[in-house]
Amino acid sequence: MTKNKENIFDLDLFKRLFTYTKPYRKVFYGVLISVILIAGLSISVPYILKIAIDNNIKLQKEDGFLFYIILMIGMLLLETVFQFLFTFYAAWLGQSVVKDIRVKLFNHMLKFKMKYYDTSSVGALITRAVTDMERIADIFGQGLFMIARDTAVMLAIATVMLFTNIKLSLIVFVTMPIVLYATRVFQRYMKKAFEQVRAEVSNLNSFVQERVTGMKILQLFTREATEYKNFKAINERHKKGWLKTIWYNSIFFPIADFLSSITSGLVAYVGGLMVVLYATASVSELFMFIMLIPKLFRPLRQIADKFNTLQMGMVAAKRVFKIIDTNSQIDDLGTLEVSQFNGDITFKNVRFSYVDDEDVLKDVSFSVKAAQTVAIVGATGAGKSTIINLLNRFYQINSGSICIDNIDITTVRLASLRNHIAVVLQDVFLFADTILNNITLNNPKITEAQVIQAAQDIGLHDFIMSLPNGYHYNVKERGVMLSSGQRQLISFLRAYVTNPSILVLDEATSSVDSYSEQLIQTATDKITKDRTSIVIAHRLATVQKADQIIVMDAGEIVEIGTHDELLRKKNGYYRNLYEVQFLKAEVA
Known part of the structure; x- marks a missing residue:
């Protein structure tokens, strides 16, 4: 029929x-x-x-x-x-x-x-x-x-x-x-x-x-x-x-x-x-x-x-x-199981578009050495977050290659790849569950003792214990029982406890109160130490400390260098951005 x-x-x-x-x-x-x-x-x-x-x-x-x-x-x-x-x-x-x-x-x-x-x-x-x-x-x-x-x-x-x-x-x-x-x-x-x-x-x-x-x-x-x-x-x-x-x-x-x-x-x-x-x-x-x-x-x-x-x-x-019957999966054809990455990252001639014939990344190439902290800056829509999405293989690139430790990420099993990359997003999503379960995401390999130790390491233990029931406090749907800053702190701990090889902070310090910002800055310093970190941020302190700053505009890399190197470029994109945005932040 x-x-x-x-x-x-x-x-x-x-x-x-x-x-x-x-x-x-x-x-x-x-x-x-x-x-x-x-x-x-x-x-x-x-x-x-x-x-x-x-x-x-x-x-x-x-x-x-x-x-x-x-x-x-x-x-x-x-x-x-x-x-x-x-x-x-x-x-x-x-x-x-x-x-x-x-x-x-x-x-x-x-x-x-x-x-x-x-x-x-x-x-x-x-x-x-x-x-x-x-x-x-x-x-x-x-x-x-x-x-x-x-x-x-x-x-x-x-x-x-x-x-x-x-x-x-x-x-x-x-x-x-x-x-x-x-x-x-x-x-x-x-x-x-x-x-x-x-x-x-x-x-x-x-x-x-x-x-x-x-x-x-x-x-x-x-x-x-x-x-x-x-x-x-x-x-x-x-x-x-x-x-x-x-x-x-x-x-x-x-x-x-x-x-x-x-x-x-x-x-x-x-x-x-x-x-x-x-x-x-x-x-x-x-x-x-x-x-x-x-x-x-x-x-x-x-x-x-x-x-x-x-x-x-x-x-x-x-x-x-x-x-x-919908075939919308990322091709998981990789066979490599990686126990640990050193953290060297290479993007080579990467092109990508969410919509056909509308490139979001245009022939992007850059390298990050292991244990470096790299900041990516640029206007909204420049392609900063897209780089993170591609590193995690949430989307398939149109052309080029992305490697970690000289290993093409398409040859690594998706689960293995993502197990070594932790991401802290600006818009934190929490489930209607306890703080502990939102940190471990019910991973049986992560114990409560490990979570408590990790919280103490990055200075968040006292904050969590100040909440009713501490680590067993139910934050309700989407974490409505916590402020945006508190949710951000939980997301930092969730990333840290997995001990990732590569850490990504995607504008994770924006829109938080001053108390939470201090805790986040302390946590950031701790969890980025001796770990490859990619930071997408507008906060001056984080950008200044980066080993390398990648400046993007309209899907292209326009400048790469340290904070001081980029400031010395007359009429440079980063210098203009600094004078318009970061300098005002300092004055404020």
């Missing part, structure tokens, strides 16, 4: 989903066996009642009647037990499959390039990993097996009807094509409706996630009324998407109920004539047919309902597999 939006059912997608049931084959086959048993048990009570009418009620004979009643109760109990087992294990299978898919999805997302996240909606990704996953679970728990059960029940009922009385069966079956056609049309429109619903759910999640994250900005610039209107518009589209599915349900299900009632009425009327006037049917047969008709039409009605669930799950699965 081709993958066409007009198709009600994507067979290829369905087969792919089924590959995830392989570890749970026993449960899968057990559920299928339950389907067969439930189908048989569903017709047992009406059929036993028919026998009881023929053998006892019609003949006014009491002998054996109690046996039929007990047998019917036994069949009902068995049907209840198998319905329970079927429902539980179908849902269990769905959750087990989704657990595996969710783990695979998250593991895949962990390896994406930063470029993927630069262009993707966080809200949409959350929808795929959470909401869409539950819809996939419903494919097994509420969709596929339910449809299989209802289909089996219908086939069993239809078979019994045909073998019991063909004429009454034809009366029942004459309305079936109408219901089947209505069901097919209903399914086609519901698929389109559910695709729209999933899109609107994703948009709604993205909007809410962004606004909640940026609530401070909205309130600072008094944008509450505007965002309220925008939210109302998005929510209205979401409501209309769902109302479309409700509209289709409102049309289909009353039609199915109406046809079921008409069929029951026709069977009662025609069957009554056959019993009274023509003797071509028995009372027991008529009684059994009237009992079976709702059992026949109810599964058909439920099949349509469960097909809705199946459609939503298939749409969700299509979206999830689209992410899983």
